[in-house]
Amino acid sequence: MDTPKLKILLLGPPEVTLEDRPVLIKRRLNRALLFYLAAQNNPVTREEICNLFWPDAPEEIARKNLREALSRLRTSIGLTDLIFSEGEQLFLNPERVWVDSREMDRLITPLMSSSEMYRGSALPEWMVAQMKEGFALCRANRFMQGTTLDNAAGFENWMELTNQAYRYSRIKIVDRLVDHYISGGNLEEALIWLGKGIDINPFDEDWNYLALICLRDTGRIQEMIDYITYMEKLYQQQEEELPARFTAFKTDAIARKEIENHLPTDWPEQEEDEPPFICREHELELLNQALRKRGVLLVQGEEGIGKTRLLKQFYITQPYSPALLYCRSLPLGRNTPFMALTQPLRDQIQEVVWQALEPSDRQLLSHFYYHVLHGTEGFTLPVSAGEPQRVLENVFYAFLNLLKITASNRPLLFVLDDAMWMDQASISLISFLIEHKFFDQYGLLVILVSPEGDNPDLDALLQRRSRSRKLETIRLVALQKREIGLFVQRIFGKTADEALVKKVQSQTGGNPFFLIECLRAMQQKNISSDQLSDFGACSPPESIVRLVRGKMNLLEKASAAALSAAAVLGRTFYIDVVEEMTGITDEALVAALNELSLKGFISANLEDRTEGSYVFSREVERGIILDQLGPAEKRRLHLRAAKALLSRRPRQPAFAKEIAFHFETAGETQPAVKAWLEAGRYAGSKYSKDETYLSYGRALDLISRLPAGYDESVIYQAANEWGNYAHDQDDSRTCEKIYQRCLEVGEATHSLLLIGTGLSGLGRAADFLYEYEKSTDYFQRAIFYLSNTGYDAELIKALSRLGIMQFGRDEYTRAYELLTDALKRDPATKDQDSLDNRVNILSYICILHIFFGEPGKAEKIAAEMARLSVLVKRRSARVQGHALLAMAQYYNGRVQEALLTFRVNHSMAETLQVRFWLSLLELVAAMAYLHNGDLDKSWYFIDRVHRREANFPQEKLFIQAVKIKGDIFRSLRANDKAHGYYDQVFRSNVINYPAVESRSLAAVMLADERKNTDALELIQRSIKEAKQKNFAGIGLKARMYALLLFLEKTTLEEFEHQTDALQQEISRRELLNHDVFESWVPAALAELRGDQARALAGYCELQQRMAASQNVWMEFLALRKIIGMTKKGDDTGGRARTRVKELLAGIALHAESPAIKGSFQKFRNKWRRYVNDMST
Template sequence: MPTIHCYFLGTSQFTKDDQPLKLTKTKGIALLVYLAVERTTQTREQVMTLLWPDSLPQAARKNLRNTLWDIGKTFDEEVVEVDGDTLRLAESVWVDLRPFEDTPLTADSANIERLEEAVALYRAPLADGLSVLDAPDFELWLTTQQQRVGRHYLRLLDILIAAHRKTANWQGVITFAEQALAYDNLQEPMHQALMEAQAHLGERAKAVRQYDMLRAILEQELGVPPLPETESLRSAILNGHIQANPQSIATNSQRPTRKVAPTGSPFVGREAEQAALDEALQMATAGQARIVLLTGELGIGKSRLWQQWSATLPDSLTTLETRCLDNTQSLPFAPLTRLFSHSVCIQHFSQPNAPISPIWLAELTRLLPEIKELRPDLPEPSDLPPTEERGRLLEAFIQILRSLNGQTTILFIDDLHWADQATLDWLVYLLDRLRNESLLVVATYRVADAPAQLVHTVANWKREGQVHHLPLERLTLTEATQLINALGGNPALVEQLYTKSAGNPYFLIELNRAGPEDTPSALADLIRARFDRLSGATQQVLQAAAILEAEFDFETLRRTSGRGEEETLNALDDLLEAIVLTEVRGVYEFSHPLVAVVMREGLSAARRQFLHRRAGEALEAAHSTNVPAVAGQIAAHYAAANMPAPAARYAKMAGDHAMSLVAFTEAAMFYRQAYSLDPAPTRQMDLAEALSLTPGALDEARDTLQQALNVFEAENDKPNIVKACLMQAFSYLPSGEGDKIIAWVERALPHLESIADPAAEARAHFFLGAGGFRIGRSMSEAEAQFAEALRLAVEHDLSETAMNSWFELGNLNLQRGDFAKAREAFQQSLVLAQTKQNIYQEAICHNNLAYATLLAGDIEQARAHIEKGLDFAETHSLMLPRQYLYSTRGEIALAEEKLDEAEQWFLQAITEAEKFDNMVHAANVRANLALVARARGELDEALTLLDDVHHVVAGVTNPHLQTQVDLWLAELYAQRGEPDAAVQALTRAEEHLTSSPRRGLQAWAKRVRRLVQQTTTP
């Protein structure tokens, strides 16, 4: 049987029966690399998504078939086994990765030869030189795998060097140390091993030159001198005798164990603040949600107060703690992700019997993909309108809190001044949603650093009476004396230290720690003096920690610092013992944020840039399975490293991630960053989309789109001209400004004719129909546009456009008075919604089917449709459709003359509409309330309601609703015996209906005309 060999440890090479083969297509090589590395069976869908992300499904399938054919033709054998919808590399194919990765990682003599054979397989990075620019996810995957394989290579070399050093095989040490340095020349222990081996072999000059080379590399790359251990080794070599290298080389791939960090500082004073917290807790326990804000300057003891007070809380209370970080304040929901991503929390609410609905868990997988690993049975998050998606995500976090067992829930959020907008929005939602439940929120922030949105939010809480503000004052002299005594300080120095610290507890503690001989007047100088007492390696690790601030794990810190495991571990132990860092569940952070600030400010610009680059690379490697979640941090590091290209790429990824979390403010910020780093007009389109969904930013979105469009037109970039124009048209759809919708589509049409883009063409026809329909143009013309959109949608499998076109045709036929056609169209839209599993559209279709059936006079069937819609919305926890479902249910009750029931449904509908700022629909429902009042004979109340509605709808483009309101007013004025007012209202309605095909409204206007004539006839 022919023998096929695949060599991927370097440039990809292939042989068959020892004869070289040439696979020319990049995607073919990429596919083989992917299957070889992953080893397990892969689905076609996974491969197509990875290698052809921008292709339509049909095109991607064709590309994959062609690639498989090309591979088969090259090898003249089945190298890739295809079984239905799955692919795998044939077992008969030999791949260099397998012996390289499967060799046991032991240093026993029997395994040394296998280790050396494995190392010899590594020629260069995995699939070196392979680039698939149109498959960014594959590029990211390959980079991650190259780093992983490279780490394994270094690990093998580590083991071999240790084994040869143990047996005094110094030539072996040189061989493998040189290979390690060829891979990463910043590994100082490898330089030490090389120097030691050269000295043992009598090559002292080479050893000293190796030291000089190391010193030059460290100065150029890191801006630091060699470690003292290296200096000692150099001295020993120069003096003619060799000392044992005190730096052992770690060979354990797991993070070594470490010492436990010491406990915190004493606590004095704050009795009044603790009493206020007790009072707030009593109110929360009684069912009144409260928020307590602890404010004060840096070092005043806000977090320490919380720690002291919360330590005594009974176990019956559920206490949750999180914090906002300076370097994550642009990441949506970062504090909540941090809070609920701990394994204990994930395990709790991911159990099959957890008291939380799968609907909410599915929503949380957007932020916490770990849940999906524990609950693979969960459905995918639903594709919903942005407003609905945002509401569901906010509610999902509420449901988590409710699923926790405890009489009262206490949520602590530290450093709220660094909260992202999405988290602030959730806090507002939380305190409103659980207003009458047992909830206490305690938050700290610095007033001087509070952004405008936090100041505004706090002001609203104060107006609503939910907040208790506790500003923390500096310590009195008496309290300072108590603190110094508790710390074991010198009582004679209390007044001196108190004066220097001005009563700031943190400064006071640091001054006491420094001692009387070292008491600089500035806190920053005091902290720098502490740094000077640390070893060189520890300072380098601390510099990396300051760049990563505020939270980081061991591996990320090690990678950023460029130090080995033992070096990093020893430095961590020193920093924990010095209370510079603290550790919680394997995550490290600074004991006080000022420490990180002082360290960062002391770094040179070149050093900061270098460490930021390494931090970006470390985060890439640490989060390779979920890079989008930390893309914003990676972008910030690369931007600070003066690497605009990767910074822009990750900023774009962070913006996309924020969009998936409907965090539009954060998305816009990242897209702005991407554009500033790489000012391409396509990035402005991303920004415009985010701005168009951000409250109050629609005009800026349109201006941004216009700027991009100007560039596209100057470059005659027809596809993007069309895209930008259609985006502009879409922005006017919610407000019903049909003339502007049409104008933007018409601007796109000349360019659309010269490009093959059926999806854009279908959308253009849809917008033309929707625009004309909304401003009362010919219904036949609008119908023709929808029909053409449908034709293209069916021909090119554009199910969303087809679904929306059927729905608009239903609305058009409703206004035309053809209720049978309307029901047929809504039914078609419903079927497509069910096929696409678009639960929002499904609920809306049930609503409109009920409304069309009601207008057709079939009340029983209308009630059946609306009950189905209400049940569906409840089952799927949909919020946005309820405003429409409730109002239609009210109209059915009104038709049945159940006035009280109708009123209750209408009031609920208004409440829901106002939640989503849908003032037009709220006005429409108030018009129905006026009909209830009229039916009761409460004509004054009815007139007041209709007058208010008339003023609201006069300012919008909705001729159908405006006509309805005028006809209701005409009827009411006639009923009240006010013929002149009735004639005025009727005349306005008839003007709207001039040449209108709205047969239902035409017939209604004729009935009202007869009624008005009867009231004016003597």
């Protein structure tokens, strides 16, 4: 149950209640003391209270009075824990009281320091709610209203100061909420808060005047008149005179009351199927503020940006429409006096307003219109431009009076649309109205301008207004992606994805007119929402074409030439290239580009830090400009563009694609092919597959049209470079298409080189698809055509590819023969073909030497290959060379060096995404991390390889990845899981390196499980297959495992003789883990002989060697033997047990992956039990 709180109300006449029942506190002083304490946010001292309440009493008496008063308070209220005393300080228990002034302080004080409180714009809704909540606590205009205390001047002063703060807070709340609602156009709510403010201060002239404005603007004319009458009486009672502007307000309102019912409320220009108005909320708020403040507002923005639509939306959404006068200027009316104003005035000024005008003014305006402006002699300006038209002063005054009548009951919204085309006479009249402060009192003048037109007279007017700081400005910018997405969704009823929004933004520049017209055109062509991705492929609507042509027709000659050149160059273009194309230089080019920018065609490229380029604002406009060019002019400009780029961007491959495009469009195919090949190389270096395919594809397409027109070497280059790139991407189908076309071109031109190249490439594509018979046929035919023709590089390539295919078929001896034959034929020169051939040949020879148990030879080859790969332009060659170097280092036992090579080259491999060599590099990393005991990284990389290679289940990399996963669980003695992976390897039904090695390792596990018959059968099969495939390394280790695991199958002498021979060969070859056998075999032999001391020394030597090489799993094998051979308390055994704990703790830090965490925990528990068992 909640503890009841004492409720104290101070914002008005004080009240005290407890559980909604009044609390009687008899003495006035006691009540005042309680109210004072309740109003404090912080504890107060006894001395402060005594000085306030008993200023003239001696301290001792004052303190006695305070104690008695506090005691009476506790008794009267009945709450013993109401007042807390801590030393000299007193305060009310916050758990037992609720005070309205404190609550108001909590709500309002933080807002007072907010910048939002000192702006005139709309407030956030949460602030409005908080201010209202705080104000609602106020029950009267005075703090502690009606409270007095005799002989306590200090208390009275405190109460007066607090009341001033209370009053200020309330006034500030009212003031800000009035601004908030007026800026949002909610005049009814503004009137409610003005009423609250006037209740605080009935004679506040600004609030009263604002209330009259709101009454008038909401059409409540009679209420406004009645309120002014009430104010007259109020001022008479005070013997004061009502301010003159209030009296004038009443006089005008009575005189013009009838006009209110005849003012138009519709926007003068209506559009069929008008699109929805979206966004621009901030600009609408600024317009609301401007209308309430009165004055002059400038709205700027390019043509079609939505200036008129913004004003219309603002007008039609006003709860109480202002009086409206809408004038639009036209370019052709620029030289016709008053053209901007006369027709709109005739159409929009109502007869009732005209009749309310003084007869003399009415006659003056009528005569001027019919007899001066439209007289037989016409009207000319009597003075030079920019000077006030003094001879028209009477006419101007009459017009001013007419507008005053129009704005007598509602503010006037005077809109000058396309004001940059306004004639000088109209500008003079507007200037007259501004000088006579008409808009400061009666409404808002909104001037809409676009940069497409130049009007010095209007500029001068705006500058004068701006200098006096009386000009507000709104600049409309293009719609952003979010707003464009809303447009598309509103029109098509489908959410636009990011790609579509980006395309729409590129085409239209976010200009609402272009956006609406393009979307409408799509609707009219019955393009469904599912086909929106084709936006931009549609021809531009005629409305946009007319607009763009109109803008182009107004351009200077140099500007038009620069525009055509820029359009041909593309969406983004460089100034110096346009200069080279057009011959326009210096100031003339600057002027031309400035005009194009002013007209909205182009804008500075903000992404170019050199500030040397522009971008077209709208791609649809650029397309229209290009459509205006004839075929001959297009060819001329594209050829000039290509030559200009070659001249201004020499030896810069980033521009090769643009150069190629321009040459091709101009019909210059030979230089186009050369540039497309350069573009393909550049795109490949930037890892852009799409751009690379596009560039090489264009080159080969051009060649195919007329192959006889191109040099054989160029065709070979195109097919070879693209074919190699596609092969690196594992794209066999594209490879097939490339080389098929190469073959066809070769046959058409009778080129043995191109025929052989095409056949060789088709053989490689067939090999990738495991179509070995077809692949062999292609390669043999390629070798036939390329033999004795002088094309040695391509012949060597065909021979090496045939060898690589044999490697893929697991025919390792035949593969080695073909590859070494190819290597012998290679001239070992530094040309690219020779270098690339050698890297490819040496790659597979290196792997074969590892398979054949010759890792030393493999490492020498790998080191040479890594050096050569840096010289090859094909960037994947470096990854290829270093992946094999890491592999050779690992199999030579230099595991840490292998990891270093991996780390240096892995990021490039990932960037290039050359699947095969990336997977090989990560395979090596997985094996190396497993060797070091980092299970998390080992699993991470091998799982990546496993997932990546799952699409190629017949390849060795996939099988090797499965095998290594088995190795991880075998190391953790999770034999069931390990057998599962090894069995998956066996089910591939191939005899290759990972399969044969998996059999020998699975046999070791079976022996550990005491399944000796199965283990012996499996290891003997492994030895047989290793001999069959010449896997000497696997065979030697398998034979050693057979001897060590099945000692009962041989005599001591045979064991010693055979192990000695095997050990010497393993060490000679420097096979991986050869150092394991160098210590393990002698130790095992000593154990067989019963020489425990020598055996223990051998296992200790093994443990130390494994610790030095970071081979944790073999170190565990040695530690197991050491612990098993020592007793509790033995130093050697103690050190071994400590080392086991260290190893387990180290591995645990890197065994968090969910796939292996549980298996490691079981492994750790088994070791802990083993160590404990051996200790006891």
